[in-house]
Amino acid sequence: MSPxxxxxxxxxxxxxxxxxxxxxxxxxxxxxxxxxxxxxxxxHRCPLQCPYCSNPVELDRGGSELTTEEWKKxxxxxxxxxxxxxxxxxxxxxxxxxxxxxxxxASDVGLYSNLITSAVLLTREKLSALADAGLCxxxxxxxxxxxxxxxxxxxxxxxxxxxxxxxxxxxELDLPLTVNAVMHxxxxxxxxxxxxxxxxLDADRLEVANVxxxxxxxxxxxxxxxxxxxxxxxxxxxxxxxVRLKGVLAIDYVVPDYYxxxxxxxxxxxxxxxxxxxxxxxxxxxxxAESITGLEFESVRSNHSIAWIWQNSEAFNRYRGTGWMxxxxxxxxxxxxxxxxxRCQAFALTGDAGNTDPACTLSPMHEQIFKLAASEAAADRxxxxxxxxxxxxxxxxxxxxx
Amino acid sequence: xxxxxxxxxxxxxxxxxxxxxxxxxxxxxxxQVWVILAPERVLAPDEIAVExxxxxxxxxxxxxxxxxxxxxxxxxxxAIATDVIAMLQDxxxxxxxTESREKTS
Numbered sequence: 001m002s003p004x005x006x007x008x009x010x011x012x013x014x015x016x017x018x019x020x021x022x023x024x025x026x027x028x029x030x031x032x033x034x035x036x037x038x039x040x041x042x043x044h045r046c047p048l049q050c051p052y053c054s055n056p057v058e059l060d061r062g063g064s065e066l067t068t069e070e071w072k073k074x075x076x077x078x079x080x081x082x083x084x085x086x087x088x089x090x091x092x093x094x095x096x097x098x099x100x101x102x103x104x105x106a107s108d109v110g111l112y113s114n115l116i117t118s119a120v121l122l123t124r125e126k127l128s129a130l131a132d133a134g135l136c137x138x139x140x141x142x143x144x145x146x147x148x149x150x151x152x153x154x155x156x157x158x159x160x161x162x163x164x165x166x167x168x169x170x171x172e173l174d175l176p177l178t179v180n181a182v183m184h185x186x187x188x189x190x191x192x193x194x195x196x197x198x199x200x201l202d203a204d205r206l207e208v209a210n211v212x213x214x215x216x217x218x219x220x221x222x223x224x225x226x227x228x229x230x231x232x233x234x235x236x237x238x239x240x241x242x243v244r245l246k247g248v249l250a251i252d253y254v255v256p257d258y259y260x261x262x263x264x265x266x267x268x269x270x271x272x273x274x275x276x277x278x279x280x281x282x283x284x285x286x287x288x289a290e291s292i293t294g295l296e297f298e299s300v301r302s303n304h305s306i307a308w309i310w311q312n313s314e315a316f317n318r319y320r321g322t323g324w325m326x327x328x329x330x331x332x333x334x335x336x337x338x339x340x341x342x343r344c345q346a347f348a349l350t351g352d353a354g355n356t357d358p359a360c361t362l363s364p365m366h367e368q369i370f371k372l373a374a375s376e377a378a379a380d381r382x383x384x385x386x387x388x389x390x391x392x393x394x395x396x397x398x399x400x401x402x
Numbered sequence: 403x404x405x406x407x408x409x410x411x412x413x414x415x416x417x418x419x420x421x422x423x424x425x426x427x428x429x430x431x432x433x434q435v436w437v438i439l440a441p442e443r444v445l446a447p448d449e450i451a452v453e454x455x456x457x458x459x460x461x462x463x464x465x466x467x468x469x470x471x472x473x474x475x476x477x478x479x480x481a482i483a484t485d486v487i488a489m490l491q492d493x494x495x496x497x498x499x500t501e502s503r504e505k506t507s
């Protein structure tokens with residue numbers, strides 16, 4: 001007798017192979033098994049205006065959002081086909097008046113539910129109702145460790161103060177808490193204090209996530225891109241904290257891939273272990289996928305089942321596996337390690353999603369992109385373009401985060 | 403600076419372990435396996451681990467579990483105790499096991 005626990009984690013530094021173990025155990029799922037976790041972007045509405053928002057630049061309007069009944073049908077279907085976890089995200093998911101009802105429905109159909117929130121719209125009563133509805137985990141985004149920087153990045157006054165309050169309620173209600181800190185040149189100097197803040201808030205996990213540069217973040221790259229020196233310091237701080245806080249705070253660290261040598265295995269590989277559903281019901285291989293023009297994405301409002309869309313739709317199959325690859329990916333020994341990096345980034349920076357992600361040193365564009373990032377970071381232009389439905393609004397007044 | 407609270411437990415025969423709220427043991431009908439669902443993770447415990455985890459109700463002590471399993475499998479108690487504690491400690495170290503405790507105010 002030797003009991004073992006195989007970590008089929010879809011987390012941490014390598015968000016890979018959550019499925020490998022389960023597929024090996026005789027999954028009924030076919031070539032591309034149904035993902036373990038799905039991201040439900042309930043709305044693109046959000047009171048924050050973070051300049052690195054992962055939502056597309058073309059936001060879905062409130063009127064196009066799936067209805068309560070449509071989302072409930074989606075949740076039921078996801079549970080039936082083998083999805084185990086649902087991440088309620090946005091925009092700001094608590095901007096939906098039916099969130100408690102959706103969480104309760106997720107619990108009823110057996111889904112493990114996670115709320116990814118900015119927290120600023122939550123009351124203690126609302127959070128308590130969500131806990132009662134079976135919510136399993138809360139992730140709150142922080143833009144800094146104090147209001148001056150944090151509220152500037154969020155583009156909302158008193159946001160930071162509110163987040164701290166909600167984080168405390170979360171722990172009082174005995175809900176596990178992840179602090180998500182998106183890092184960039186304007187707040188990296190606060191990282192040691194953000195780590196202490198996470199400990200002080202009694203968080204279980206801290207995500208130190210460097211900005212990924214597509215969509216809104218690409219628009220704001222000049223204001224956000226860290227310097228190489230900042231990155232080296234960041235890695236040192238994270239490594240030191242991981243050792244010091246072992247058993248107290250788990251830290252997941254996402255490096256900015258402009259400064260990496262190898263591209264990230266984005267989404268664990270296109271159409272391989274993840275999909276998300278947009279506010280209007282599109283089933284997407286990643287939350288930025290709509291930025292790739294020329295791809296048609298199927299909707300849950302179509303006549304197709306979600307499983308059919310996952311397995312058969314053209315958009316999911318276009319960049320699946322390795323068959324679509326050109327050189328240098330095609331003959332690369334790492335092609336099944338990183339699957340050529342990020343398709344959205346390849347599209348944004350080279351105009352062709354089928355090219356190697358320029359984050360890879362083997363990409364002919366890597367050198368150029370790296371130099372551009374370094375020069376943008378050095379130029380130190382700090383004005384944000386805030387995220388909103390109007391296509392973005394430049395920051396006004398003040399000295400920008402000097 | 404806040405005093406870091408070590409949330410990990412040290413598993414012994416007197417521990418009364420239980421899965422915390424954020425770790426759910428569940429049978430995955432689609433894949434026909436037991437899983438532990440946790441934030442951003444899915445763990446796949448084997449059959450014996452599942453049997454042990456089903457005994458983790460926050461009331462039973464590890465010693466009781468070991469007695470029960472030793473009787474059921476007619477196995478040497480000491481060997482079972484070693485394996486069970488190692489497995490539970492592994493889970494505790496990952497943050498997916500807690501100890502039941504009296505609520506104090």
